[in-house]
Each structure stands twice: as structure tokens, then as C-alpha cells.
Amino acid sequence: MKKILFLAIAAIAMSAFAGRPKYVFLFIGDGMSVPQRMTAEEFSRKSGAGSLAMNTMPFSAMTRTCSADSLVTDSAAAATAIACGTKTKNHYSGVDPEGKPVYSSAAAAKKAGVKVGILTTVTITHATPAGFYAHRNNRGDAYGISIDLANSGFDFFAGGGLDVNPKNSKNHKQYAECGDAYEYVRSKGYNIVETKDQFLALKPGDGKVFTKFTNGALESTIDADGTQPTIAEMVAKAVEMLDGDSGFFIMAEGGRIDWAGHSNDAATNLRDVLALDEAIKVALQFQDKHPDDTLVVVTGDHETGGMSMGFAGTGYALYMDRLVNQTMSVGKFEDKVAAAFKANPALSFGDVKPIITEAFGFKFEGDAKKDGMVLTKAELKGIVAAFDHDVDFHKSKIEENSKYDGEKRYLLGGECRVVMSHKCGIGWSSGAHTAMPVLTTAKGRCAEQFSGFIENTDISRIMKAFYE
Ligand SMILES: [Zn+2]
Known part of the structure; x- marks a missing residue:
């Protein structure tokens, strides 16, 4: 009898995820296209460390990045496309070209009862993470984006801080209602973690997590002194905290790859690509343990610097x-x-x-x-x-x-x-972004859908379908 009951429960659990991955990892290298991936690849090979994990995944898709108003996208429009499946104007986060809110694959996952984690190496209100939870027609509205973050209900936010300036915040039309941004996040039930030790000591059951290691971005990998967690450590902690029967959706961004691209700084750029690759290895190790239930996808939002x-x-x-x-x-x-x-x-x-x-x-x-x-x-x-x-x-x-x-x-x-x-x-041909396509690679359940020549909006279309 016990065995029958167990099988019945197992069947229900399986049907809840039938045909779709229970665990989804989406890695985004900001400003990471083929040149950035291959520069890091050749550096890694030359140093004896071999190929990058992100470059050895079995499926790949050339991915077009243009926004609604330019062939050269910015990160806000690109994130809106990747997250929400809508081409919008540059500088718009989670809204369509008319300014109407559009919703992300992460929001769809949350609605379906799946645990959601959003991770980055830059400020958590920056354009790429914001595309997954915010709805603003100005990517620079860090205060407004912070309010959207707190209201998202997502389970785990890690990376840089909100980047709010208390002086400017007081002029914001929502300030009278919501007050200090960090306090507002706390009021929505987030456990605010301020040091790496506190972060690494988090245990499942500690509730919703928000990290405030700094108000700004985390250090570039090349400059890091070990006082802040790496993106790989953040992904490992997110997995530990979010793993469970309901499954998870984790988006992790290597945000400073783009910044090093803007400043045409190759060594800094490739070390951040390698750091993102270490985080991808954490996901692939998890996948080894859950091969039928896990999807790992790696993409970029655009190329930066015209690197060659x-x-x-x-x-x-x-x-x-x-x-x-x-x-x-x-x-x-x-x-x-x-x-x-x-x-x-x-x-x-x-x-x-x-x-x-x-x-x-x-x-x-x-x-x-x-x-x-x-x-x-x-x-x-x-x-x-x-x-x-x-x-x-x-x-x-x-x-x-x-x-x-x-x-x-x-x-x-x-x-x-x-x-x-x-x-x-x-x-380098530019200090800005270029219109070159990016490469999306994928491994695991439903990975075959990421092949051929796709639009960045297809990433959202494929992932949202998991939660319908
Ligand atoms: Zn950029």
C-alpha cells in the first residue's frame, strides 16, 4: 500500500514537470558575444585549463539582439527581450515600446510555484536583472526598480546593492509611500545579508534572501580581494537555498564583462568571462545529478567593444x-x-x-x-x-x-x-555596444530548442512555455 502511494505521489510530481525542466539555469554574460567567449577560450587553452564549459554544451543558436528602436541594443531592451519576449526601446526595462508592463519567464515561474533566484555581479537594479522583475521606462530609475524588486516576491536576490542615492530617492514620486529602499525590501520579508560570511552561512529555510555587500557593483574578478562572494559561490548558494520539490529558475549575470568591454580592457574582460564559466560549472555539476530535470542555458545580451x-x-x-x-x-x-x-x-x-x-x-x-x-x-x-x-x-x-x-x-x-x-x-572597434549577434548554448532538458538562428525574444518564448 505504502509503495502504491509512493508511486502515485511520484507520478503526480513527475507530471507537474512533464516535458519541461524542473530546474532552469539561465546565464547571461553582459556584453558577451563570440569574441569575448573565444578570447577567454583561447586564454584558457593557452594556460592549460582547456575549453570553457559554456563552449562545450551540445546545442547552440546564433542569436540576434536588436531592440525595437535600434540594431544596437542596450542592456535594458536586451534583458526585456530575453526575459519577457518583447522587443522594446533602448532604456526600457520590463515594459513594451508603449510603456506597458510585460512579464518575464522568472515571473511565470514564480506564478507556477517555482522558486526564483536573480543573481548578478553588478548592482541588482542594473538593466539585466531588472528586466526579470521591474517595469520602468527608465533603466536609471534605481529607486523605482528597487520597489519593483521588493514587490516581485522572488525568493533570492544576490549581487551588488540597489544603487539608490538617498538624496535623489526623496524626490521620487513613490518615496512618500515606500520610504527608504532597503527598508522597503526588508518590509517585504527579505532577510538582508551584508557580509560574505553571513551569506555562506545561509541555510535552506532561512526565508527570502537579499544581499547588500555594497550599495554598488561587486569588484571585477581581476581586482577581487575575496571579501565578496564570486558568482560561482552565489550560484552554489542559490542552488542550496532553492532546491526542493517545486524546482527553481535561476538567472545569473556576469555584469562586469560589459564594463570591461566598454573600457576595451581585455584581461579584465576575459577574467570575468572565466568567473562566469566557473558559475556555469556549478550548474553543470547540479545537472549531472539531475540529468533529466535540468536545463542550463548560456547567452549574452549583446556584444561590447567590437572586440576581435x-x-x-x-x-x-x-x-x-x-x-x-x-x-x-x-x-x-x-x-x-x-x-x-x-x-x-x-x-x-x-x-x-x-x-x-x-x-x-x-x-x-x-x-x-x-x-x-x-x-x-x-x-x-x-x-x-x-x-x-x-x-x-x-x-x-x-x-x-x-x-x-x-x-x-x-x-x-x-x-x-x-x-x-x-x-x-x-x-577593438568601439567603446560602446555593437549589433553583432551573440551565441546561446544549452544543455539538458529542452536544450535542443536552442539551436539554429534565433531572436533574443525566443529565449523567453521557450522558457515561458515551461510554466504555462
Ligand atoms: Zn554596456
């Missing part, structure tokens, strides 16, 4: 191994140089040489023909000219404009970054 392997200066050669010499992001290098200027307004080129060597591994002595890390005369000339510009700029005391603004900024970091890319044979 092969550059006019290096001809038919590529020197991926040289990237290992870069020890910090260009952003961190720039911060170091700015701090050195602050400490010593009479900073000389001799003073910054050790910082350049520490950050990029460039050598100022030796034979450039024998050792690729020795600066050629032309490279040195460019770097010295950039430094001279920065000395004048520092004296002018003009505020630095913005990271992507070509004017009114320090040039040394940018010049070193260009030299580094050229030494390796990596080219």
Missing part, C-alpha cells in the same frame, strides 16, 4: 599568454595613478613606471624583439605623451568628466590598455 582576435600590428600572430601579466583592471590602475598624483603633485614619469609595470607587466629595459613585454620605442612614446597630457590635466584641476568621455580625462590608463591589447593581438 587579430590586430593589424601583430599580423597572423596572437599572444594570449601576455594577458596574464595584467594584474588589475584599467580602472584600478587609474585610481592608483590618481592617488599618486594626489600624494605628489610633482609626480614624474619615473614615479609611475613601477605602477605601470605592476599593473600591465610592461618592461622599460630590454630587447622588445626578444621579449614581448618590453615596450617598443613607439609604445613608450605614446605612453610618455599620455602621461605628459595627464600632468597638464592634473594642473588644470578640471574635474574628470566620465569614463567613456574622450575629453577632459586622464589618458595614461587608456594608452596602456591600447598597448596591452596590441601586444596580444586584440582589436
Whole structure:
């Protein structure tokens, strides 16, 4: 009798997920198209670590990324397409081109009783995660997006903070009703976790989770000091917390791949791709234990930087191994140089040489023909000219404009970054996004649906069908 009852329950449980995966992982590399995946792949092979897990999945689909108003999408429109299945205007999050709310595969999963986790390495209100739970026609509305996050009812949010500015928040039309964004999240039943130790100590049954390791983004992998969890650690914790009879839907984003693409910083870019790949391995290990019930999908939202392997200066050669010499992001290098200027307004080129060597591994002595890390005369000339510009700029005391603004900024970091890319044979055509398609790869239950040439909206269409 007991056995019959058990079989009956098992049959009901199976029918609830009949033909569809009980466990869904969707990984999104922001700004990760074929060049980013393959640069990391070749770096990984060169270092002896072999192929990336994301590049060894059995099904793949070339994926078109355009938004409703441009062939070159931004992350908000791309996330809305991937999550909700609707092409919308750039800057719109979870709303159609008319501004009407559209709903995501994650929301459909939640409605069907499935546990939902949303993870990222940048701010949790950033465009990609927001596409899964927010409904705003301005991706920059971090306060409004925070309110939508709290109201989503999703089970697990991990990554950077809400990115709310208390000053601006008070002007928001919802502020009188909702108050402080973090307190509002707490009022909706989220257990707010502030340290890595607290996070790793979470146990199933601890309730809904929201992490606040910082108000901003997590560190780039290349700059990380271990005080924040990696994306792989976050995925492992999400699996531990959400695993159960109801199944789960986990979206995990490698958000800083895009940022390193915008700044044409190849070493920082590929290390974040490799970090995302470690997280994908966590999902694939889970899949090994639940092969019939699990789907793992990896995609990108768009390409960033017009990245290529092969550059006019290096001809038919590529020197991926040289990237290992870069020890910090260009952003961190720039911060170091700015701090050195602050400490010593009479900073000389001799003073910054050790910082350049520490950050990029460039050598100022030796034979450039024998050792690729020795600066050629032309490279040195460019770097010295950039430094001279920065000395004048520092004296002018003009505020630095913005990271992507070509004017009114320090040039040394940018010049070193260009030299580094050229030494390796990596080219860049843009400081912004491009319209190149991305690659979607998939493994597991229903993975065969991710093949051929698809639109980014097809990812949502396929996943929503699991929950209808
Ligand atoms: Zn971007």
C-alpha cells in the first residue's frame, strides 16, 4: 500500500514537470558575444585549463539582439527581450515600446510555484536583472526598480546593492509611500545579508534572501580581494537555498564583462568571462545529478567593444599568454595613478613606471624583439605623451568628466590598455555596444530548442512555455 502511494505521489510530481525542466539555469554574460567567449577560450587553452564549459554544451543558436528602436541594443531592451519576449526601446526595462508592463519567464515561474533566484555581479537594479522583475521606462530609475524588486516576491536576490542615492530617492514620486529602499525590501520579508560570511552561512529555510555587500557593483574578478562572494559561490548558494520539490529558475549575470568591454580592457574582460564559466560549472555539476530535470542555458545580451582576435600590428600572430601579466583592471590602475598624483603633485614619469609595470607587466629595459613585454620605442612614446597630457590635466584641476568621455580625462590608463591589447593581438572597434549577434548554448532538458538562428525574444518564448 505504502509503495502504491509512493508511486502515485511520484507520478503526480513527475507530471507537474512533464516535458519541461524542473530546474532552469539561465546565464547571461553582459556584453558577451563570440569574441569575448573565444578570447577567454583561447586564454584558457593557452594556460592549460582547456575549453570553457559554456563552449562545450551540445546545442547552440546564433542569436540576434536588436531592440525595437535600434540594431544596437542596450542592456535594458536586451534583458526585456530575453526575459519577457518583447522587443522594446533602448532604456526600457520590463515594459513594451508603449510603456506597458510585460512579464518575464522568472515571473511565470514564480506564478507556477517555482522558486526564483536573480543573481548578478553588478548592482541588482542594473538593466539585466531588472528586466526579470521591474517595469520602468527608465533603466536609471534605481529607486523605482528597487520597489519593483521588493514587490516581485522572488525568493533570492544576490549581487551588488540597489544603487539608490538617498538624496535623489526623496524626490521620487513613490518615496512618500515606500520610504527608504532597503527598508522597503526588508518590509517585504527579505532577510538582508551584508557580509560574505553571513551569506555562506545561509541555510535552506532561512526565508527570502537579499544581499547588500555594497550599495554598488561587486569588484571585477581581476581586482577581487575575496571579501565578496564570486558568482560561482552565489550560484552554489542559490542552488542550496532553492532546491526542493517545486524546482527553481535561476538567472545569473556576469555584469562586469560589459564594463570591461566598454573600457576595451581585455584581461579584465576575459577574467570575468572565466568567473562566469566557473558559475556555469556549478550548474553543470547540479545537472549531472539531475540529468533529466535540468536545463542550463548560456547567452549574452549583446556584444561590447567590437572586440576581435587579430590586430593589424601583430599580423597572423596572437599572444594570449601576455594577458596574464595584467594584474588589475584599467580602472584600478587609474585610481592608483590618481592617488599618486594626489600624494605628489610633482609626480614624474619615473614615479609611475613601477605602477605601470605592476599593473600591465610592461618592461622599460630590454630587447622588445626578444621579449614581448618590453615596450617598443613607439609604445613608450605614446605612453610618455599620455602621461605628459595627464600632468597638464592634473594642473588644470578640471574635474574628470566620465569614463567613456574622450575629453577632459586622464589618458595614461587608456594608452596602456591600447598597448596591452596590441601586444596580444586584440582589436577593438568601439567603446560602446555593437549589433553583432551573440551565441546561446544549452544543455539538458529542452536544450535542443536552442539551436539554429534565433531572436533574443525566443529565449523567453521557450522558457515561458515551461510554466504555462
Ligand atoms: Zn554596456
